[in-house]
Amino acid sequence: VKPLAVYVHIPFCTVKCGYCDFNAYAGMHNLAGRYAAALVAEVDSWAGVLAGRHISSVFFGGGTPSEVPAAHIARVLESLARRAPLLPGAEVSLEANPGTVSLEQLCGLRLAGVTRLSLGAQSFDPAELAFLDRIHSPEASAAAVRLAREAGFESVSLDLIFGLPGQTPAQWERSLQQAIALAPDHVSIYALTVEEGTPLERRVRSGEVAPLDPDTVAEQYELATDVLARAGFEQYEISNWARPGHQSQHNRAYWTDREYLGVGAGAHGYLGGERYENAAHPRAYIEAVNRGGSAVARREPRDTLVEMGDWLSLRLRLLEGFGSREFEARFGTPLTSVVGEALDRCRAAGLMESSEPIRLTRAGRLLHGEVAAELLAAAGRSTARPASRAPA
Numbered sequence: 510v511k512p513l514a515v516y517v518h519i520p521f522c523t524v525k526c527g528y529c530d531f532n533a534y535a536g537m538h539n540l541a542g543r544y545a546a547a548l549v550a551e552v553d554s555w556a557g558v559l560a561g562r563h564i565s566s567v568f569f570g571g572g573t574p575s576e577v578p579a580a581h582i583a584r585v586l587e588s589l590a591r592r593a594p595l596l597p598g599a600e601v602s603l604e605a606n607p608g609t610v611s612l613e614q615l616c617g618l619r620l621a622g623v624t625r626l627s628l629g630a631q632s633f634d635p636a637e638l639a640f641l642d643r644i645h646s647p648e649a650s651a652a653a654v655r656l657a658r659e660a661g662f663e664s665v666s667l668d669l670i671f672g673l674p675g676q677t678p679a680q681w682e683r684s685l686q687q688a689i690a691l692a693p694d695h696v697s698i699y700a701l702t703v704e705e706g707t708p709l710e711r712r713v714r715s716g717e718v719a720p721l722d723p724d725t726v727a728e729q730y731e732l733a734t735d736v737l738a739r740a741g742f743e744q745y746e747i748s749n750w751a752r753p754g755h756q757s758q759h760n761r762a763y764w765t766d767r768e769y770l771g772v773g774a775g776a777h778g779y780l781g782g783e784r785y786e787n788a789a790h791p792r793a794y795i796e797a798v799n800r801g802g803s804a805v806a807r808r809e810p811r812d813t814l815v816e817m818g819d820w821l822s823l824r825l826r827l828l829e830g831f832g833s834r835e836f837e838a839r840f841g842t843p844l845t846s847v848v849g850e851a852l853d854r855c856r857a858a859g860l861m862e863s864s865e866p867i868r869l870t871r872a873g874r875l876l877h878g879e880v881a882a883e884l885l886a887a888a889g890r891s892t893a894r895p896a897s898r899a900p901a
């Protein structure tokens with residue numbers, strides 16, 4: 510039985526943060542009940558895919574999944590479990606905004622089968638939280654961790670954002686230390702990016718906000734690497750650190766080329782080697798599901814070059830790297846014949862380890878995007894044609 514990971518998108522938020530370009534909407538909570546019913550109907554429409562499978566992980570992401578009643582989450586989990594059993598010990602994660610959690614609701618989520626809470630703390634500096642338009646205070650993040658433990662969550666993760674305009678290394682380290690003091694099991698850190706079309710982008714364009722220069726952002730990443738290691742966290746992915754036994758199983762499915770079903774507005778899925786995307790707007794999503802079950806708005810035709818690029822880029826995110834044989838088994842062609850010279854260049858530049866497994870060095874982790882682009886360009890130039898189509 511092939512395991513399957515499931516992503517469920519909940520697109521509602523109290524406020525749309527100025528830096529956010531996720532598929533998330535403020536002021537639409539009145540749709541939550543109809544949306545939950547549509548999620549259940551969409552799960553039913555995937556019955557053929559779920560039949561005979563076991564679910565290895567479920568991830569409720571958003572948006573802010575903690576903003577919908579726990580009963581809605583329970584309904585979706587029940588509908589999934591009716592179609593395919595969850596493997597024993599399957600990770601069921603839910604993203605929560607510290608400003609939206611209560612003990613009652615967390616107990617409800619725990620009871621529904623959620624095992625892991627991922628809290629968007631983002632910063633422990635009130636001015637930084639205000640800059641990010643976050644609706645919660647540092648104290649609310651601390652309280653949310655306590656409540657999560659009280660509700661029985663054995664795995665709690667904190668998200669933090671660095672590289673904020675004007676942020677000093679000392680400020681960033683204070684946030685890290687306050688996060689660590691709450692004894693989370695997992696920490697994810699992300700550099701603030703100025704996304705197109707966001708209010709933050711407009712503020713940067715008008716000169717009101719000056720982004721940090723890339724060298725300072727890189728320094729802050731290095732600082733986090735040291736601080737988290739000293740606190741006993743093991744880095745296992747470019748943005749993720751965990752205590753033993755607390756790596757995100759669901760995200761590992763993405764990084765290791767495993768299939769996943771995506772349900773909900775704008776959700777992406779990856780089935781049989783093909784990627785698809787659902788209708789993005791919650792209303793369009795609900796209407797599509799109500800019309801005929803499926804909300805798929807776009808399918809990406811399979812393209813071996815794109816698959817190779819995705820595979821390499823995602824695998825290099827994991828610190829464990831990969832063996833060149835794995836690539837050959839997946840694509841039917843030796844890695845060296847596709848990206849051999851580019852690999853040598855990355856190694857010569859000190860960005861890639863010189864022997865197997867193939868993985869980024871500490872310096873290379875700062876330049877993951879550039880390395881992935883270099884490999885993808887090399888794959889495109891390569892004359893080597895895959896011997897066979899990639900297996901599903």
Ligand code: SF4
Pocket residue numbers: 521522524525526529530531533571572573606629
């Ligand atoms: S809470 Fe998260 S998903 Fe919602 S707007 Fe803010 S950053 Fe985006």
